[in-house]
Amino acid sequence: MTCPYPYPSPPLPLSVLNAAAANEPAAMQSFYADLRERCVLLFDPDSNGWIAAHPALAQAALQHPDLGVRPPGQAVPADLRGRPLGAVFALWLRMRDDAPRAAEKLAVQAALEGLAPTFLQQVSKQQAELALPLGWSHWQWASLPCIVASLLGIKMTQAADQQRLLTKLAALAMALKPPAERALLDAADQAIADLAEELRACAAGPLARALQTQAQELARADTPDWWQAQALGLLWQGYEAGAGLLGQALLAAARSAASAPPDLAGCHSLLQAVLERPGVIHHTRRWALRDCVLGGQHLRAGAALWVVLAGGEPAPPALLGFGQGRHQCPGQALSLHIAAAALWQALQAPALQAAPQCLGHEALANARIPKLMEPAR
Numbered sequence: 001m002t003c004p005y006p007y008p009s010p011p012l013p014l015s016v017l018n019a020a021a022a023n024e025p026a027a028m029q030s031f032y033a034d035l036r037e038r039c040v041l042l043f044d045p046d047s048n049g050w051i052a053a054h055p056a057l058a059q060a061a062l063q064h065p066d067l068g069v070r071p072p073g074q075a076v077p078a079d080l081r082g083r084p085l086g087a088v089f090a091l092w093l094r095m096r097d098d099a100p101r102a103a104e105k106l107a108v109q110a111a112l113e114g115l116a117p118t119f120l121q122q123v124s125k126q127q128a129e130l131a132l133p134l135g136w137s138h139w140q141w142a143s144l145p146c147i148v149a150s151l152l153g154i155k156m157t158q159a160a161d162q163q164r165l166l167t168k169l170a171a172l173a174m175a176l177k178p179p180a181e182r183a184l185l186d187a188a189d190q191a192i193a194d195l196a197e198e199l200r201a202c203a204a205g206p207l208a209r210a211l212q213t214q215a216q217e218l219a220r221a222d223t224p225d226w227w228q229a230q231a232l233g234l235l236w237q238g239y240e241a242g243a244g245l246l247g248q249a250l251l252a253a254a255r256s257a258a259s260a261p262p263d264l265a266g267c268h269s270l271l272q273a274v275l276e277r278p279g280v281i282h283h284t285r286r287w288a289l290r291d292c293v294l295g296g297q298h299l300r301a302g303a304a305l306w307v308v309l310a311g312g313e314p315a316p317p318a319l320l321g322f323g324q325g326r327h328q329c330p331g332q333a334l335s336l337h338i339a340a341a342a343l344w345q346a347l348q349a350p351a352l353q354a355a356p357q358c359l360g361h362e363a364l365a366n367a368r369i370p371k372l373m374e375p376a377r
């Protein structure tokens with residue numbers, strides 16, 4: 001069992017909080033198509049937030065200097081403050097809009113871009129091969145974060161190593177979905193401590209070495225754990241998004257099973273199709289850092305927004321599945337490369353040619369992650 005979430009069906013009508021988990025693709029597509037036609041910000045009383053759904057509004061929100069990724073004055077959620085998880089959270093690029101992060105983002109991007117494609121291919125194949133015997137669900141959740149872990153130098157030579165990593169990432173997932181109980185926060189702190197210790201103790205892999213070099217160039221001597229926090233952030237970012245991308249792509253491959261299994265280029269095309277319609281990350285959150293205006297609508301400091309990233313018909317002018325602007329995903333090229341290799345490996349595994357069954361979708365507001373099960377034999 002690799003997935004930490006319960007599986008309720010989303011109630012109708014669909015809303016921005018449950019559309020990503022809808023089991024009926026047509027209903028979900030039509031929900032987003034209606035939203036995307038609205039050229040103004042919509043206020044959603046249920047979530048007490050504004051929805052930026054029209055592609056032009058969504059792009060403007062992602063580029064807006066006064067819209068940040070955390071509510072003003074709350075750099076770290078109250079229940080994480082003073083905890084090890086809170087300390088790394090405060091350094092994650094995804095959670096900051098302060099001035100130094102622009103240089104840090106370039107540093108992390110450079111570290112990711114420096115990884116050799118042939119080595120990425122080799123590590124992806126190894127990790128997918130280790131994961132596949134444990135079933136589709138394990139392969140779906142394990143592949144991307146275990147490839148990143150292996151690139152960092154963390155020992156990933158057995159399926160049990162992969163399971164241990166997934167248990168830790170599941171602990172982070174539970175703690176990062178408020179309100180989390182104290183026991184869940186303690187478990188996440190322990191996971192952070194364990195992962196930090198593994199990073200300290202292992203022989204640094206190419207990604208860890210690249211992050212360490214970048215840390216020296218940034219002169220982050222004030223924060224010796226900077227590179228480790230970024231490493232943990234990269235592990236975390238590939239977890240749910242990776243499971244959604246691989247899960248959806250595997251189901252798409254199964255639907256086209258009449259044709260021959262795709263080659264590596266075909267796997268890239270499948271991933272691209274997943275990202276275009278509807279995509280994996282369906283929306284992201286922003287808060288007004290100060291009073292400001294978006295699309296003609298005045299927003300008071302602290303106002304919350306849902307920025308819709310989901311693709312669909314008609315195709316939006318720009319693909320937003322990896323975000324845009326200063327928080328755009330720096331793992332886009334890496335994740336497409338390693339996901340294609342992991343998918344290709346899966347489609348060639350003779351014992352696993354039987355298509356997976358889809359049991360529905362994880363009950364997550366922002367990500368569409370199919371729940372995969374082995375077919376009945």
Ligand code: HEM
Nearest residue numbers: 093094234237238241280281284321322323327329331335
């Ligand atoms: C190994 C895989 C991945 C890594 C290492 C990674 C890394 C990251 C990082 C560090 C950020 C924060 C960037 C910032 O705030 O400046 C980010 C943002 C993002 N990532 Fe990825 N990512 C991965 C996979 C994916 C995948 C597979 C998807 C979607 C299918 C995705 C979608 C996004 C989106 C939409 C954002 C922007 C969120 C926002 O603007 O609020 N990522 N990613």
